[in-house]
Amino acid sequence: MRSYWIRRAIGAAAVLLLVIAANFFLFRIMPGDVVSSIVDPRFSPEAKERMREVFGLDQPLLRQFVIYVRRMLTFDFGISFLSQRPIWDELRSRVPNTIALLGSALLISSALGTWLGVQAARKRGGITEKVVLISGSISFSFPSFFVQLVLLLFLAYTLPVFPLRGSVSIPVPQGAIDRMLDYIWHLLLPAGSLVLLGFGSWAIYVRNLMVKTLGEDFILLARAKGFSESRVLWNHAFRSALPPILTIFLLALPGIVSGAVITETVFSLHGVGKYLLDSIMGHDYPAAGAAFYILGLLTIISNLAADAAYAIADPRIKVGRRAGM
Amino acid sequence: MIAVRNLSVTYRTAARSVQAVTDVSLDLPKGSITAIVGESGGGKSSLVYGILRLLPPQAKVSGSIIYDGTDILSAKESWLRDFRWKKAALVTQGAMNSLTPVLTVGYQIGEVLRIRLGLSRKEADKRTAELLGMTNLSPEYAKRYPHELSGGQKQRVVIAMAVACSPELLIADEPTSALDVITQAEVAATLLDMVREKGMGLLLVSHDLPLAASLCENLAVMHKGRIVETGPPEKILGSPSHPHTKELLSAFSLIGGPG
Numbered sequence: 146m147r148s149y150w151i152r153r154a155i156g157a158a159a160v161l162l163l164v165i166a167a168n169f170f171l172f173r174i175m176p177g178d179v180v181s182s183i184v185d186p187r188f189s190p191e192a193k194e195r196m197r198e199v200f201g202l203d204q205p206l207l208r209q210f211v212i213y214v215r216r217m218l219t220f221d222f223g224i225s226f227l228s229q230r231p232i233w234d235e236l237r238s239r240v241p242n243t244i245a246l247l248g249s250a251l252l253i254s255s256a257l258g259t260w261l262g263v264q265a266a267r268k269r270g271g272i273t274e275k276v277v278l279i280s281g282s283i284s285f286s287f288p289s290f291f292v293q294l295v296l297l298l299f300l301a302y303t304l305p306v307f308p309l310r311g312s313v314s315i316p317v318p319q320g321a322i323d324r325m326l327d328y329i330w331h332l333l334l335p336a337g338s339l340v341l342l343g344f345g346s347w348a349i350y351v352r353n354l355m356v357k358t359l360g361e362d363f364i365l366l367a368r369a370k371g372f373s374e375s376r377v378l379w380n381h382a383f384r385s386a387l388p389p390i391l392t393i394f395l396l397a398l399p400g401i402v403s404g405a406v407i408t409e410t411v412f413s414l415h416g417v418g419k420y421l422l423d424s425i426m427g428h429d430y431p432a433a434g435a436a437f438y439i440l441g442l443l444t445i446i447s448n449l450a451a452d453a454a455y456a457i458a459d460p461r462i463k464v465g466r467r468a469g470m
Numbered sequence: 471m472i473a474v475r476n477l478s479v480t481y482r483t484a485a486r487s488v489q490a491v492t493d494v495s496l497d498l499p500k501g502s503i504t505a506i507v508g509e510s511g512g513g514k515s516s517l518v519y520g521i522l523r524l525l526p527p528q529a530k531v532s533g534s535i536i537y538d539g540t541d542i543l544s545a546k547e548s549w550l551r552d553f554r555w556k557k558a559a560l561v562t563q564g565a566m567n568s569l570t571p572v573l574t575v576g577y578q579i580g581e582v583l584r585i586r587l588g589l590s591r592k593e594a595d596k597r598t599a600e601l602l603g604m605t606n607l608s609p610e611y612a613k614r615y616p617h618e619l620s621g622g623q624k625q626r627v628v629i630a631m632a633v634a635c636s637p638e639l640l641i642a643d644e645p646t647s648a649l650d651v652i653t654q655a656e657v658a659a660t661l662l663d664m665v666r667e668k669g670m671g672l673l674l675v676s677h678d679l680p681l682a683a684s685l686c687e688n689l690a691v692m693h694k695g696r697i698v699e700t701g702p703p704e705k706i707l708g709s710p711s712h713p714h715t716k717e718l719l720s721a722f723s724l725i726g727g728p729g
């Protein structure tokens with residue numbers, strides 16, 4: 146139903162506004178002069194005056210907020226204190242890296258975890274179930290930066306199979322294919338570590354869901370129909386367990402922000418998360434705000450996509466089918 | 471014909487083990503209507519699910535169930551898959567959620583036709599509409615999801631699905647027990663129409679002794695895992711020999727049940 150999408154869109158817009166508002170107020174309640182957290186203290190007095198005007202700092206708070214919202218929506222984030230360059234110019238090149246890292250990690254860990262969970266649920270008390278449950282609990286109980294540092298130490302330093310830092314080799318290899326392979330090579334360890342840390346909770350959750358679903362009456366009936374075990378497992382059981390699995394996918398998305406910051410920092414990736422941390426360390430508040438906003442935006446967009454998938458998977462939510470009801 | 475011989479079923483759980491069926495033998499001649507009645511927990515479902523080898527892994531089963539010279543209980547997986555639904559189909563207890571919640575009714579009936587009978591999607595759609603019609607549902611119900619149907623409608627869909635492959639035997643485990651009285655009668659009538667029309671055998675599990683007796687050719691009374699009395703219904707109702715049968719009968723005359 147259309148009303149479902151309208152509700153979702155309003156919800157997304159509200160969250161977006163919340164992120165912007167949080168940004169707006171956070172950097173205004175910082176200790177010290179309001180101006181100094183928005184305008185670089187090292188600027189000349191004339192430059193400061195100009196920035197005051199640009200940011201509307203002399204105007205009432207509400208007016209400032211409206212200006213702020215408009216600037217966020219048009220990606221007009223101002224000038225970085227640290228680099229003196231437009232912030233969006235610096236962020237733009239980082240966004241694809243962050244999407245590649247988090248997107249691949251999220252997709253691979255959820256797909257792998259889901260598959261393992263289904264296999265574990267297949268035979269209760271079997272060896273597969275034990276292995277999945279044990280490796281799953283190990284996977285999700287380790288602190289991520291620790292695992293990542295250890296991996297970096299062993300697989301990039303002691304045993305230099307993977308690069309120590311960065312998103313590309315320097316100099317950058319020639320040719321599109323070589324460049325892509327180089328990119329993937331740089332991505333393998335950070336994304337791999339996120340998969341290693343992330344698949345466990347998926348596997349355990351999906352296994353529990355599938356065990357419950359496989360006990361349902363319609364599974365008994367699907368078996369009675371003489372269907373193959375894989376048809377029963379995937380077409381009836383997994384298909385029915387899919388909506389709650391997608392719910393977890395939705396809940397996992399906010400973890401994107403912390404995942405990006407930690408992973409990109411440990412592996413020195415040219416991404417939005419590392420930019421966020423660097424900006425905070427350098428007291429570059431406009432840049433930090435912009436990076437936080439971009440991560441929030443990525444979360445909201447993937448949230449909407451997961452919502453759409455949920456609506457398709459669960460017929461109890463009406464999407465574009467018979468109106469009313 | 472299906473011949474159950476010395477069937478015993480024991481459920482083993484961590485805490486204890488329950489003997490649900492004890493040494494039961496029963497003949498189900500082709501095309502005949504057999505009814506099993508008895509108290510709740512008497513082992514009726516355990517017996518009939520055994521025929522499709524659908525008992526859970528914690529159920530230990532002994533004895534044999536012979537169809538066409540093959541023991542269902544020890545047959546190969548592939549033989550079993552072929553036997554299921556084509557030779558013997560199942561209508562589950564009305565209270566159960568027998569339909570997969572995320573698939574349309576039409577898909578689920580069509581799936582049986584496509585996978586088990588090899589029909590094309592188009593043929594399956596056409597046949598699905600016919601099957602829904604036979605169970606007094608309009609073909610439009612094919613587009614619906616289970617949660618959009620009433621209990622009686624769902625049970626009709628399950629019946630349509632069960633007869634899709636024209637099985638020799640229809641196993642119906644309390645097919646109407648979760649429905650209100652009027653719907654019960656309608657669904658029971660639909661079920662019987664289908665059985666008579668197609669000449670299928672019926673194995674009916676029921677709480678309703680008078681109803682079961684009125685339509686079956688052979689009646690079996692089950693008590694504490696054993697068949698305590700079996701024979702033509704008029705003989706059993708006329709002169710019940712086992713105390714449990716008398717108990718069941720008096721329960722019905724007390725509440726003034728039909729028959």
Ligand SMILES: Nc1ncnc2c1ncn2[C@@H]1O[C@H](COP(=O)(O)OP(=O)(O)OP(=O)(O)O)[C@@H](O)[C@H]1O
Pocket residue numbers: 481482483488489490509510511512513514515516517526528
């Ligand atoms: N999966 C199971 N695990 C353990 N015990 C079970 C299981 N299924 C059934 N039982 C037990 O086996 C006995 C027989 O159950 P069954 O369901 O066959 O009876 P029934 O005659 O069909 O009862 P009803 O009329 O209530 O459906 C009961 O004591 C029941 O508790």
Ligand SMILES: [Mg+2]
Pocket residue numbers: 514515516643
């Ligand atoms: Mg039962």
